[in-house]
Amino acid sequence: MPEIFRAARVAPMTPGRPLLEDGAVVCDGDTSGVARTILAVGPYAQLCREFSGPVRDLGDVVLAPAVFNSHTHLEMAHLAGKVTSGQGFLAWVRSLTSQPLYAPDEGRIQLELARLEARGTGFVADISTRNAPAMAALLARSGHFHASFQEAIGTVVPEDIGSLIHQLPDSACASGRGTLSAAGHALYSTSGPLMRAAKQAASARNLPFSLHLAEHADEDAILLTGKSAFLDLLRERGYLLEYDAPGKRPVPQAAALGLLDERTLAVHCVTVTDEDMDLLAQSRASVCLCPRSNEYIGVGQAPVGALLVRGVNLCLGTDGLCSVADMDVYGELAWLKAHALPELSLVDGLALITSNPARFFCLEQHLGSLAPGRQARFSVVPPELAAMFLG
Numbered sequence: 119m120p121e122i123f124r125a126a127r128v129a130p131m132t133p134g135r136p137l138l139e140d141g142a143v144v145c146d147g148d149t150s151g152v153a154r155t156i157l158a159v160g161p162y163a164q165l166c167r168e169f170s171g172p173v174r175d176l177g178d179v180v181l182a183p184a185v186f187n188s189h190t191h192l193e194m195a196h197l198a199g200k201v202t203s204g205q206g207f208l209a210w211v212r213s214l215t216s217q218p219l220y221a222p223d224e225g226r227i228q229l230e231l232a233r234l235e236a237r238g239t240g241f242v243a244d245i246s247t248r249n250a251p252a253m254a255a256l257l258a259r260s261g262h263f264h265a266s267f268q269e270a271i272g273t274v275v276p277e278d279i280g281s282l283i284h285q286l287p288d289s290a291c292a293s294g295r296g297t298l299s300a301a302g303h304a305l306y307s308t309s310g311p312l313m314r315a316a317k318q319a320a321s322a323r324n325l326p327f328s329l330h331l332a333e334h335a336d337e338d339a340i341l342l343t344g345k346s347a348f349l350d351l352l353r354e355r356g357y358l359l360e361y362d363a364p365g366k367r368p369v370p371q372a373a374a375l376g377l378l379d380e381r382t383l384a385v386h387c388v389t390v391t392d393e394d395m396d397l398l399a400q401s402r403a404s405v406c407l408c409p410r411s412n413e414y415i416g417v418g419q420a421p422v423g424a425l426l427v428r429g430v431n432l433c434l435g436t437d438g439l440c441s442v443a444d445m446d447v448y449g450e451l452a453w454l455k456a457h458a459l460p461e462l463s464l465v466d467g468l469a470l471i472t473s474n475p476a477r478f479f480c481l482e483q484h485l486g487s488l489a490p491g492r493q494a495r496f497s498v499v500p501p502e503l504a505a506m507f508l509g
């Protein structure tokens with residue numbers, strides 16, 4: 119028998135459909151939880167005439183699709199609260215690299231994923247330098263849809279570039295909810311040839327690609343001039359000894375390497391100029407903003423309004439727990455509303471964590487909107503956030 123979820127407001131997140139007052143979502147009766155689908159979305163008064171079944175009245179809340187966290191680093195969850203904040207990228211990296219980086223705490227990660235599930239996260243994009251298959255297995259077990267990325271770093275390009283994408287564990291394959299692809303770290307820490315190879319490996323399998331791009335001023339300085347305190351630190355530690363600055367800003371350099379297209383997610387984009395943003399828009403790459411991480415590290419903020427005006431497909435991610443207090447992407451939306459875009463509407467804000475990432479990750483048939491045939495996965499907009507938008 120179908121089940122009817124009623125809420126004071128429902129955000130379908132389908133094109134042209136506004137918030138529904140006293141709305142309802144009807145789900146099929148399969149209570150196994152895995153494959154429940156949506157049968158109908160509309161005004162409660164209409165749907166309760168068309169369907170009979172138990173009604174779960176959620177009360178004075180906004181019911182929205184399950185949300186996407188489009189960028190995090192699960193393998194660093196054990197560093198929560200242990201890394202310097204607010205003093206810029208160099209101080210943050212010094213603090214980060216003085217600790218064991220790639221020793222994931224599986225228990226902590228499972229706990230975090232369970233918290234996300236409970237708060238309505240339906241999808242996680244995870245970047246892992248050393249443990250991508252293990253993180254994919256944890257994500258598969260958690261029930262989330264996911265895109266797991268094996269991060270290429272350094273200069274060594276393997277003969278078989280397909281080896282840059284590790285095998286998705288059987289459990290994740292069996293769930294049908296996950297992919298494992300390649301990512302690059304950043305344009306200074308992953309050489310041009312290795313970046314290009316990682317992008318080609320992803321493109322060959324029609325998989326998404328991701329890289330950190332234009333995150334901080336040191337990145338600009340390293341690429342433009344080959345001179346920065348951060349580069350000195352890396353060299354002290356034996357990295358980038360042969361680094362040759364391309365003399366370009368990060369976005370034009372990414373474009374020159376052929377990294378920017380509609381299957382690429384450029385993460386951060388804080389230090390972008392008008393010309394950089396024009397280039398991003400022309401390339402049809404998507405951009406993932408992580409405003410709380412940028413604030414924690416102290417690198418400035420992306421020009422979110424200017425990116426939106428250019429029609430860039432914007433998503434939000436939390437980044438890892440080494441630079442943010444929690445992995446709930448509703449926190450990113452609250453930050454944007456409070457500090458960057460007071461005029462942002464609730465529907466336009468929800469797009470950044472529902473329909474936009476669903477489009478980028480090619481999951482629109484399953485997630486990202488409330489419509490017949492989609493999976494019955496929901497979130498409730500946190501009441502304090504709903505109040506910021508709706509007064």
Ligand SMILES: [Zn+2]
Pocket residue numbers: 189190191245330385437438
């Ligand atoms: Zn990151």
